[in-house]
Amino acid sequence: MVYRVLVQQTSQSFEVAANESVLEAALRQDVKLAHECTFGGCGTCRVKLVEGAVGYEQFPLALTPEEAQQGYALMCQARPESDLVISAEPAPEGVCEPQHCTAMVREVRWLTPEVANLHLELPDLPAFGYLPGQYMNVHLGDGTHRSFSMASLPNASRVDFHVRRIPGGRFTDAHLDRLGAGDLLEVELPLGAFRFHAEDYRPLVMVATGTGLAPIKSILESLLDDPDCPPVWLYWGMRSESGLYLDQEIRRWTPRLYEFQYVPVLSRASNQWQGKRGHVQDAVLADIGDLSEHSIYMCGSPAMISDAKQAFLAHGADLEHIYTDGFSFQHASQA
Numbered sequence: 001m002v003y004r005v006l007v008q009q010t011s012q013s014f015e016v017a018a019n020e021s022v023l024e025a026a027l028r029q030d031v032k033l034a035h036e037c038t039f040g041g042c043g044t045c046r047v048k049l050v051e052g053a054v055g056y057e058q059f060p061l062a063l064t065p066e067e068a069q070q071g072y073a074l075m076c077q078a079r080p081e082s083d084l085v086i087s088a089e090p091a092p093e094g095v096c097e098p099q100h101c102t103a104m105v106r107e108v109r110w111l112t113p114e115v116a117n118l119h120l121e122l123p124d125l126p127a128f129g130y131l132p133g134q135y136m137n138v139h140l141g142d143g144t145h146r147s148f149s150m151a152s153l154p155n156a157s158r159v160d161f162h163v164r165r166i167p168g169g170r171f172t173d174a175h176l177d178r179l180g181a182g183d184l185l186e187v188e189l190p191l192g193a194f195r196f197h198a199e200d201y202r203p204l205v206m207v208a209t210g211t212g213l214a215p216i217k218s219i220l221e222s223l224l225d226d227p228d229c230p231p232v233w234l235y236w237g238m239r240s241e242s243g244l245y246l247d248q249e250i251r252r253w254t255p256r257l258y259e260f261q262y263v264p265v266l267s268r269a270s271n272q273w274q275g276k277r278g279h280v281q282d283a284v285l286a287d288i289g290d291l292s293e294h295s296i297y298m299c300g301s302p303a304m305i306s307d308a309k310q311a312f313l314a315h316g317a318d319l320e321h322i323y324t325d326g327f328s329f330q331h332a333s334q335a
């Protein structure tokens with residue numbers, strides 16, 4: 001059975017064959033829909049169904065049953081069960097189309113044994129720019145790529161990334177150690193829809209695990225000294241004290257962000273640790289029982305995001321004000 005999909009914002013339409021996901025069909029017919037991991041882990045391809053119904057062979061990690069009930073769907077996994085009208089958030093003003101360019105490595109500095117600060121120079125940056133929260137793809141030359149979020153503000157051609165070493169990882173383990181000043185990387189940016197929603201006018205709850213801090217750092221730096229900055233809570237989940245690679249810098253934001261509360265949360269803290277322990281989402285709920293008035297930004301582990309989203313929805317959070325950026329990764333078979 002072939003179904004037709006209409007994209008509400010652009011009036012583009014395309015057909016989905018019986019064995020295809022909506023995203024596969026869109027890309028085959030040159031209809032652009034935001035996406036990244038293509039296996040339901042990152043949530044980048046989430047849209048709202050205005051009309052019609054979809055099903056899933058396997059319900060995707062990056063979608064909660066509550067989201068599905070409220071009409072959201074993940075295009076990379078969704079199979080139409082009728083003709084569809086979908087609402088895909090248009091790119092905000094000021095964001096350019098993704099472009100390929102050659103970036104020069106300025107420095108690779110290990111902040112901890114597990115996390116490197118990758119400092120790149122993007123010669124063409126002023127030509128396109130990006131929004132805090134977005135990411136780039138590094139192309140490895142064999143048709144595959146790896147995604148990393150910009151950790152610094154888009155105000156210069158030099159851009160920082162926080163890269164976690166994945167043991168055995170082709171890029172973050174094998175390649176990164178060999179990179180040095182002057183080496184070149186083929187990259188594509190800006191990508192992704194994760195960004196600050198100033199129009200919400202709500203107190204902010206920012207939740208990161210590990211290097212999920214990177215896009216949140218970029219967003220929060222854009223709010224430093226901003227008179228319209230809402231109250232900000234930042235929860236940063238890590239395993240142990242030594243992993244908190246940006247702790248001192250974050251503490252220095254305190255006088256420059258409105259009512260800023262910074263809460264590091266450790267899952268394997270030493271006995272000396274005086275702060276919060278356990279899962280980052282539990283720490284949020286221990287402090288803020290009712291999340292109905294907040295905008296919530298979550299970034300990092302897809303499993304944390306999935307658990308936290310469900311827990312926060314049960315405590316009043318509004319799906320319209322939850323923004324997520326799951327750091328999924330390519331299947332080994334695709335890498």
Ligand SMILES: Cc1cc2nc3c(=O)[nH]c(=O)nc-3n(C[C@H](O)[C@H](O)[C@H](O)COP(=O)(O)OP(=O)(O)OC[C@H]3O[C@@H](n4cnc5c(N)ncnc54)[C@H](O)[C@@H]3O)c2cc1C
Pocket residue numbers: 036037042135145146147148149150161162163164165166167168169170171172173192211212214215325326327328329330331332335
């Ligand atoms: C939109 C987006 C933004 C991202 N931004 C960042 C960022 O700013 N900083 C950052 O450190 N990471 C980020 N990631 C995750 C990052 O892209 C992957 O960890 C990276 O691609 C791993 O590449 P690799 O070649 O080293 O590993 P690969 O060779 O691709 O993987 C080797 C194996 O390791 C496992 N693996 C890979 N990555 C992960 C992971 N993240 N968690 C658990 N297991 C994994 C898999 O089993 C995989 O088969 C982001 C991901 C997405 C989708």
